[in-house]
Amino acid sequence: MKDRRKKNGVVSWSTFFLFTIVVFLSSIIFTALIFSSIYSFYIPHFHLPKTVFKWRTPTPPQITIRETVTLPDQVLIFLNYPLSFYHHTKNDLQCVYLSDDLAPQLTHEPIQLHSVRLHEQIVRCPMPPRGETVSLRIKSNITLQIKNSSIHNWDPLVYEALFDRDNTTIVFVKGLNLRPEKLSEPSRFQCVYGWDFTKPKFLFKSDVLSTAQEIIRCKTPPSILAQAQTHTQHEGFIKVSIQVEGKKIFPSIARPGIISLLKPPNRKPYELCICTMLRNQARFIKEWVMYHSKIGVERWFIYDNNSDDDIENVIAFLQSAGYNITWHLWAWVKTQEAGFAHCALRARASCEWVGFIDVDEFFNVKIKVDLRHVIWHYSNPEKKVAEIRTPCYSFGPSGLKDVPSEGVMMGYTCRLAGRERHKSIVRPDALNHTLINVVHHFHLKAPFVAVDVENGAMMINHYKYQVWKVFKEKFYRRVATYVADWQKEENVGSKDRVPGLGTKPIEPDDWSNRYCEVKDVSLRNWVLKNFKDKKTHLFPWQPGFELHLKKRQRQKEKGIL
Ligand SMILES: *[C@@H]1O[C@H](CO)[C@@H](O)[C@H](O)[C@H]1NC(C)=O
Ligand SMILES: *[C@@H]1O[C@H](CO)[C@@H](O)[C@H](O)[C@H]1NC(C)=O
Ligand SMILES: *[C@@H]1O[C@H](CO)[C@@H](O)[C@H](O)[C@H]1NC(C)=O
Ligand SMILES: *[C@@H]1O[C@H](CO)[C@@H](O)[C@H](O)[C@H]1NC(C)=O
Ligand SMILES: *[C@@H]1O[C@H](CO)[C@@H](O)[C@H](O)[C@H]1NC(C)=O
Ligand SMILES: *[C@@H]1O[C@H](CO)[C@@H](O)[C@H](O)[C@H]1NC(C)=O
Numbered sequence: 001m002k003d004r005r006k007k008n009g010v011v012s013w014s015t016f017f018l019f020t021i022v023v024f025l026s027s028i029i030f031t032a033l034i035f036s037s038i039y040s041f042y043i044p045h046f047h048l049p050k051t052v053f054k055w056r057t058p059t060p061p062q063i064t065i066r067e068t069v070t071l072p073d074q075v076l077i078f079l080n081y082p083l084s085f086y087h088h089t090k091n092d093l094q095c096v097y098l099s100d101d102l103a104p105q106l107t108h109e110p111i112q113l114h115s116v117r118l119h120e121q122i123v124r125c126p127m128p129p130r131g132e133t134v135s136l137r138i139k140s141n142i143t144l145q146i147k148n149s150s151i152h153n154w155d156p157l158v159y160e161a162l163f164d165r166d167n168t169t170i171v172f173v174k175g176l177n178l179r180p181e182k183l184s185e186p187s188r189f190q191c192v193y194g195w196d197f198t199k200p201k202f203l204f205k206s207d208v209l210s211t212a213q214e215i216i217r218c219k220t221p222p223s224i225l226a227q228a229q230t231h232t233q234h235e236g237f238i239k240v241s242i243q244v245e246g247k248k249i250f251p252s253i254a255r256p257g258i259i260s261l262l263k264p265p266n267r268k269p270y271e272l273c274i275c276t277m278l279r280n281q282a283r284f285i286k287e288w289v290m291y292h293s294k295i296g297v298e299r300w301f302i303y304d305n306n307s308d309d310d311i312e313n314v315i316a317f318l319q320s321a322g323y324n325i326t327w328h329l330w331a332w333v334k335t336q337e338a339g340f341a342h343c344a345l346r347a348r349a350s351c352e353w354v355g356f357i358d359v360d361e362f363f364n365v366k367i368k369v370d371l372r373h374v375i376w377h378y379s380n381p382e383k384k385v386a387e388i389r390t391p392c393y394s395f396g397p398s399g400l401k402d403v404p405s406e407g408v409m410m411g412y413t414c415r416l417a418g419r420e421r422h423k424s425i426v427r428p429d430a431l432n433h434t435l436i437n438v439v440h441h442f443h444l445k446a447p448f449v450a451v452d453v454e455n456g457a458m459m460i461n462h463y464k465y466q467v468w469k470v471f472k473e474k475f476y477r478r479v480a481t482y483v484a485d486w487q488k489e490e491n492v493g494s495k496d497r498v499p500g501l502g503t504k505p506i507e508p509d510d511w512s513n514r515y516c517e518v519k520d521v522s523l524r525n526w527v528l529k530n531f532k533d534k535k536t537h538l539f540p541w542q543p544g545f546e547l548h549l550k551k552r553q554r555q556k557e558k559g560i561l
Contacts, residue, residue, distance in 0.1 A: 061085070065136065066120075067150045067253040069157065069331075070127075074111060074306065075134050076331055077123045078253065079144075087115050094137045095125035107137065111308055114329050117257075122329060124306065149198060158241045158252035159332050162259050162345055163220060163228050168209060169256055170345065170435070171216040171240055172338045181438050184211040188245045191218035193238055197249045205243075212434040214338045216242055228258060259345050270324075271372050272425070273299035273351035275343035277336055280473070281359045282311040287407040287541035288359045289323055294530065295363060296371040297355070301347055303330040303339045317546075341435035344442065348428035353379075353388075355425040356440045360463045362409060363390065364523045366456055374458050375425065378451050386430030387442070387450035391419040394464040396515030401467060406539055408463040409527045414516035415461075422452070423460055461523050465515045468507045 061082030069076045075095075081087060090113050097106040111124040128134045133151065137143045156175025164170055171191060178184050186208040194203040208218045220228070224238060241252035274297050278285075289300060304311060304327055315327050328346075330339045340356055347354045353375055357363070363371055379385045395415040404411020423440050432443035444450065453459075465471055508514070531539050538545040 063088075063138065063144065065144050065146050065150065067152060068134065068146065069152045069154055069159070069253060071154045071306075071331060072333060074127055075125045077125060077134070077136055079121045079123060079136070081119045081121065083119065085119075087113075087121050088138065089113065092139050093123060095123070096135045096137045096143055097128045097132045098135055099129075099132045106132075110136075111306075116329065122331075124331075149196070152251045152253060154333050156250055158250050158254045159335075160338075160342060161240045161254040161256040162342065163225075163256050164217070164259065164345065167220050167225055168217050169206075169220045169240055170341075171218065171242055171254065172332075172335070172342065173214055173216060173242055173250060174332060174335065175250070176211075176214060176244075178211070178213055180213060181436055181443075182212065183434060183436075186211050189216055189218075190243045190245075191216065192241045192243050192249050193221060193224055194241075195238060197239070197241055197252065208242075210434045212436045214335065215341055215435050217433065217435075218242075228256070259349060268350050268352050270298040270351045272297050272353045272355065272375065273301065273347045274355045274357060275301045275303065275340060275347060276357060276359055277303040277305060277330060277339050278307070278359050279305040280307045280309045280311075282307065282309040282314045284359050284408065285311070285314050286318065287409065287539070288362065289318055289325060290541055291362060291409065291527070291531075292371075293323060295365055295369055296373075298324065299347070299351060300325040301343050302327050303343055304328065306331050337437050340437055340440070340442075344426070344428045344431060344435070351428065353425050354428050355423070357423050357460065358462075360408065360466070361392065361423065362461045362463070362523065363458060364461045365458050366522070367458075369526070371425075371458075374453065377457075378453065379427075383451075384430075384448045385451050386427040386444050386448035388425045389422040389450055389452045390425070390458050390460050391422045391453070391455075392460040392462045393520070394420055394462050394515060395520075396465045397467050397471075397512040398516060399512055401512050403467055403470060405542065407527075407541055408466065409461070409523050410539070412461075412463050412466065413519060413521050413524050415518055415520050416515050417517040419459075420462070424450070461520075468511050471511075472505045472507070 061084075063082070063085065064080045066078040066080045067076075068078070077095075090110055093110055093113065095108045095110055097108070106129070108126050111126060113124075114122045116122055123136060125134050125136075133146065135144050135146050154174060156173075158171055158173050160172040162170045169191060189208040189211055190205045191208060192203050192205050197203065204221045204224065206219045206221050208216055210217045227237065237255070239252050239255050241250045241254070243249045274292065285302075292300075300323065302311075302315065302325060306329075312327065315325055318325050328343075330342075332338070343356075344354055355363075355371075365371060365374060367373070375388060378388050393415050395412040398412045398414040400411055421439060424442070426442055426444070427448070430444050430448040432445045434443065436443040527539075533540070533545065533548075536545065536548050538548065
């Protein structure tokens with residue numbers, strides 16, 4: 001066993017500790033050397049030439065490019081900042097495109113900048129021309145260096161990882177191409193931990209416990225676990241990747257994040273949270289958050305697939321208005337299932353229940369109008385209920401041609417009669433270890449079960465077929481791993497597609513009157529009664545409402561002064 005492991009390039013624990021000590025000692029000696037040279041410079045009788053001192057000066061801390069990942073339509077650049085550095089703004093940085101010849105360098109404004117972990121920023125740049133690589137230039141004159149080994153494609157790639165509280169690591173991988181909803185044989189895989197995967201001497205391997213879809217769960221090696229527990233502020237000190245039997249190690253940018261490793265408190269702070277994934281839906285979020293807050297949702301996790309609309313401002317506004325909502329960049333291609341698993345794990349520490357819905361879906365509660373009442377009603381602990389399923393009904397354009405200014409709940413009032421798939425609210429503590437989920441449904445671990453909400457108690461209004469201007473965006477964006485793109489001529493009869501639409505984004509003549517079988521104003525009436533402002537006749541999510549509020553606030557302040 002030991003021999004086999006050595007051949008795989010694995011060091012034993014004692015070798016590792018020896019190595020650590022050697023590194024530690026040599027760094028002490030190195031520091032001592034530098035200090036002695038500085039010291040000697042200040043002792044007059046040595047008269048060392050100035051150049052010696054200069055030559056020994058360590059390079060000042062710098063911003064460095066840690067990784068770059070090329071997505072189908074843009075490039076992600078991960079920047080590391082030294083401790084005391086302020087993060088740059090969009091105006092400080094330029095994307096620079098480098099070619100092999102010495103042609104003049106093309107530059108471009110970044111699409112967006114995101115500060116993520118403590119010393120890390122992600123810059124999104126437009127795609128480079130074919131054959132060129134992209135780097136960054138700071139304040140128009142310093143171009144950052146890129147190591148060849150830090151340039152990756154989005155597939156294959158290990159792109160995220162989390163330490164779980166049961167001493168395992170969850171690894172998110174693109175490029176395994178495993179079947180949906182099935183377990184794969186874990187012994188074919190190994191997790192690999194290290195700083196540089198091209199140096200097999202300094203890698204640790206560990207056994208895989210489960211493999212399914214795009215998620216691998218493995219044992220966290222004890223030394224790494226110990227570091228993770230003591231160095232929470234240095235989150236992401238080591239990378240993790242995976243290796244399939246007899247193949248090369250997957251490229252990886254994943255430095256495991258730490259989700260609360262502590263045992264959860266007896267009662268979590270929030271009864272109900274929501275995870276969602278979106279792209280360029282900023283104009284719909286306010287209505288969706290404000291409404292769901294009123295019916296009992298307490299916390300929102302937004303997974304953002306590279307939006308370039310105003311989403312950060314909208315989220316900042318909602319936060320300042322007191323909604324507990326956080327934003328996470330989820331840039332990866334067709335990874336909705338993995339993103340939901342990631343979100344469920346993050347939410348688990350603070351949420352008893354988590355709902356997985358899209359921003360065009362609205363819970364329509366018929367009795368007592370509080371989602372938490374529905375949960376309490378159905379979550380019979382003796383029956384081990386850990387998933388509550390709500391049927392969805394698809395609304396059509398309802399005769400409209402333009403985006404309804406009062407919001408989707410007021411605007412769309414005609415729907416199809418038959419229910420479509422349902423959506424789930426789950427107990428994150430009861431999820432199956434594999435984190436398998438398909439179309440918003442997780443597998444539960446035994447002995448937990450799912451229940452269906454009775455007809456008439458609750459439904460989801462899914463504003464699926466909105467006015468054409470909004471709807472046509474769906475053509476360009478299919479997010480689930482196991483779903484074909486609409487523009488491709490495969491699977492044309494699939495349930496995922498829209499009845500009566502081809503593979504081209506061209507508006508049918510009768511679009512605004514389609515998908516209309518049942519007039520349904522139940523949610524509209526409730527919203528009208530509970531949200532419309534008596535004075536302004538506006539809804540709180542309408543743009544004019546904010547201005548009005550500010551005006552009212554100013555008047556109040558003046559009154560006080
Ligand atoms: C970059 O430009 C600034 C001012 O424009 C200058 O002070 C600085 O020395 C320049 N740095 C380099 C490396 O050229
Ligand atoms: C480094 O980059 C060059 C192209 O710029 C490429 O041909 C080469 O394979 C790369 N080397 C490695 C080790 O990735
Ligand atoms: C995780 O490892 C620690 C020691 O590092 C141990 O005390 C603890 O019981 C382990 N937890 C589980 C769930 O195995
Ligand atoms: C939001 O929720 C998280 C738990 O998910 C909590 O730690 C945090 O303090 C909350 N923030 C606010 C502003 O309430
Ligand atoms: C993100 O958007 C891109 C481009 O529309 C798409 O290819 C990708 O599948 C999306 N990913 C997720 C997880 O939504
Ligand atoms: C988790 O799901 C797998 C595959 O669906 C199943 O074989 C296993 O029994 C489940 N685990 C538990 C604890 O129920």
